[in-house]
Amino acid sequence: MTRFTLLFLCIVSGHSLLAQTNRYEISFENAVHHEAIINGKFTDLKSDTVAFRMSRSSPGRYALHEFAKNVYNFKATDSQGKDLQISRPNPYQWDITGHDGTVNISYTLFANRGGGTYSQVDETHAHLNIPATFMYPPELSERKIEVDFKIREDLNWKIATQMPLVSGTTYSAPNFQYFMDSPVEISDYQMREFDVTSNGKSQKVQFVLHHNGTEEELDTYFEKVKKVVLAEKEVYGEMPDYDYGKYTFLACYVPNASGDGMEHRNSTVLTDVEGLAEGGMKNNIGTVSHEFFHSWNVERIRPKSLEPFNFSEANMSGALWFAEGFTSYYTNFILCRAGLITPQEYIEGISGTFNYVWNSPALQFFNPIEMSYQAPFVDAATSVDPVNRENTFISYYSYGSVLGLALDLSLRQNDLNLDGFMKQVWQTYGKNEKPYVLEDLHNSLNDYAGTSFGDTFFNKYIYKSGMPDYKSLLESVGVMLQQNPESPYIGISAQLDGDGNGVIRTNPKIGSPAYEAALDMGDVITSINGNDFPTGQQFNAFIKQFKVGDMLKIGFERYGKAKTTSVTLKSDPEYSLHLMETLGGKPSKKQLKNREEWLKTE
Template sequence: MKFSISFFLFIATSVLFAQTNNYEISFENAVHHEAVVKGTFPDLKTDTVAFRMSRSSPGRYALHEFAKNVYSFKATNSKGKTLEVLRPDPYSWQVTGHDGTIKISYTLFANRGGGTYSQVDETHAHLNIPATFMYAPALSDRKIEVDFKVRKDLKWKVATQLPLASGTTYSAPNLYYFMDSPTEISNHSVREFEVEDNGKKQKIRFVLHHNGTDEELDAYFENVKKTVLAEKEVYGELPEFDYGTYTFLACYIPNASGDGMEHRNSTILTSTRSLANGGMEGNIGTVSHEFFHAWNVERIRPKSLEPFDFEKTNMSGALWFAEGFTSYYTNLILCRAGIISPEKYVDGISGTFNYVWNSPALQYFNPIEMSYQAPFVDAATSVDPVNRENTFISYYSYGSVLGLALDLSLREEKLNLDDFMKLVWKQYGKAEKPYVIENLQQVLAEYAGIDFASTFFNKYIYKSEMPDYSSLLNSVGVTLKQNSEQPYFGAAVSLDGDGHGEIQSNPKMESPAYISVLDKGDVITDINGNGFPDGQQFSAYIEKLKIGDTLKITFERFGVEKHTTLILKANPDYHLFLTEKDGKAPSKKQLHKRNNWLKTEY
């Protein structure tokens, strides 16, 4: 992510005269997931200084309350005298009575290795900075230095976008840059290459903590390079990375949690899949998605996320573009780079397409309002049941299929989404000028005309209408088809321990299950007097039936036996596939347009 531009201007006076806050972090008790953090804050002008743990994290939009993993907090002055500490709220420590310097220390428990939290064990210290380091909001403009006390017995090394000061000490120009700089400390491997751009060379560094071989890393790194270069072609150039380097921080280990998280000059990539066990193909999509964010969201930045607030949720109505259009390019880039085939790419769109356009949620929220839901869904936690099957569509998915529609619509006008993204990059990203949604419409109007832009935004962004995908996809030799003979139930059902079927999801509105008043948690015990179809997947059982078939269902709800009648409807799902798979040869015009779209020869 990126914070407001002023935070990253290396103003000479501030560098020369600002005080430096110092941290030290050590990992002697890594086996029990503990780190000890110490901080020194000199030249303090006020009697009381508030220290906080962040409640949110760069790239995330929900609250995470990192203070819950902090204990053994102590504060002293420069001579070691214990200072008074007050707790005005769950995430703050107010320290008073110092002598101009405050030294703090605390223990952090950390055991989730992903993009949001930190993980400390004897394989690595995987640090998301807001989840790890306490900070003083009043001192946010100060330079920071942090000494990572590596475990030499475990052959640990430090990898981060932070510039090296000396030894294992790294620096940041201010708090905001520090918070945006994840760090991987482990016995990792490194591969790198240089990209020359406008006469200037920049380094792309890939750090991998894994249990595999160098040969596997070398093969994977070739796909990383292809992905980076294919994305550079979309925008025409790389961003200008601070310190001339972009760093992928990848952990493909059994104790990681699958995730990806973008930052200004680096990204976290985590997966339990090793390269030898599916990761060579399964993990590269996250590489594609997160690196695309180096332009779209880090520098092409919604004004609604400027500056990022560590003390509350960060809400934006532009996530359909920032995250969704990035998702559109994720697999498109892999196809263009030759990592996946055109057939696999097109087939892969079907699931996302169905999730969006068969969702009842379209009647409730447009893409902007879906984006507003991020604080409730972006790794957020709650214990009360929700109805998201019927009321929410991920802005990742919604924006992705809208990106597809916009790209193919532009291509009908002999234009394309790549050049639109270049123009947005030129006007807002490269200049690091935060945008509002109206700015995106203005750029589209400049590129494709006022009528084109007004139609797209008024129908599909400010409203929830569905573009004419059948015509658009046909223009590039892709068929969109529904199976009018496949029956549809409308809820997920799985076997329980008694050979019955429990409904696992809220039935979709207007589906057969919904109309027949079945609900999540109901246990189906009998269908048409034959018991529940034990020994096979329920979806396979339904597929053998016919549209219009009547199912007399006996079920239990709250321990009470009930009965209902359900009539199967046609499955509303779509399938996308290359036209030639249907036995029809695409025209030369269709193949030419497909080639321009996928950048692939046929």
């Protein structure tokens, strides 16, 4: 979001911005059918034609979402109630002419996806992402905004948001950018809060939970949340200076929600279908860790490429390997430090991400910066044409996460650590909210760890797609990185169809046995070595009965025609990570000391 000063008395052209306030009202009488009615009043208009737009993108998301698709029944009148002329220059804009200095708008919004990007209205809640809900006039973006949320008192609804309360059910935002960055949860929620002191200043951390569970379950979960908050404060040495002195988690763990998490300046959205009693007590805390870390890294340690956030276009940044990826590194790392998962769970949990990154053919096409550029195509973006992501893309979340691991362990060999680097970046860019460019991160690492170290890391692993020496790095903390050269590998997944054959469900990875044998996604495997496609076990488990070097004769159909090919199995490239002692090894005292310092365990 655009960084702003909380300015409430500013004189522009003889008019007070406080007096020039854009006002909205939203009501939910037809919540059962997922509709909200939005009204807006805009005064002191100077332009003959005033444009009203729905956003095309949303903070924390990088792809286009075209929120205008769920708007209908749009009307516009002047101060006397006279209907105004409306024209549509594009799919997401309404141009109003003939007004008398005032425009009143009204429209209906259909909203039925409860996550971090969209809005959901039903009889359990009004879960509102502001860009997906409210139209805005771009020319009035510096005005103050007030919204009256007409809650359903019959449903015992209450309002939770990072916006400050004006009175009653009316909340305010100092300008358009802050408004768009302020999600709202309206429901019969439960709330817990605690005070966190930093630099002599006490701030509130609130946890708002809309769920079908008990107060006792929330109490138990809130203790976990507090541990996460305090562990992340330790990384940076202090809390951000939250506007209005509070930070609010807006959690919806209900069956009608969608699994998601979305950071905002002073709040975050957390949604999942699992309630605390249905697995959410353990499975949802990672999203808490990830999103709260963003209140430093992304919200205040901010890439200049996302500043200001553009609500009319896709937003692209080459820094997401750091902004999202390093945050992902800390996600489970913090859970381990806070005692919410064991060191063994943490280490073994890295394996999936590690394999996804370092066994990807995409490394030959894009470095972490270029992977970050792909965000508008992959970040909840939708399209109907097939893509080759298995071979051309690695998530910047995952890529940055394993690079964060490498950087942390590399720094520790020089009596430094990633916490120290994050503190330095925070003090230089985040605390003062000075947006950074990639060169700034490079220079910061040079300043922190020395030019030789910083240049090596960036030149090998950021500007290029090199793989750090994880084997020695992990051994320094008593962790084994292994591959099994005797395990066979084919490079595809296949699932039974209704006829007892196997349909290849993924693009074969470049260089894999299946790829070299010219098999492709959509091919239907009818036989293997003259036998029917296996039933009763997973395809990859079936492949494990063979040996590396074995040749399989595959019968398959493509576009209705029968074909055959031969596949020679290779060694499985998969890695596994384990604590040395779980494999019968005995880490040295130095290795154990390094691990304890790394994970901050006792």
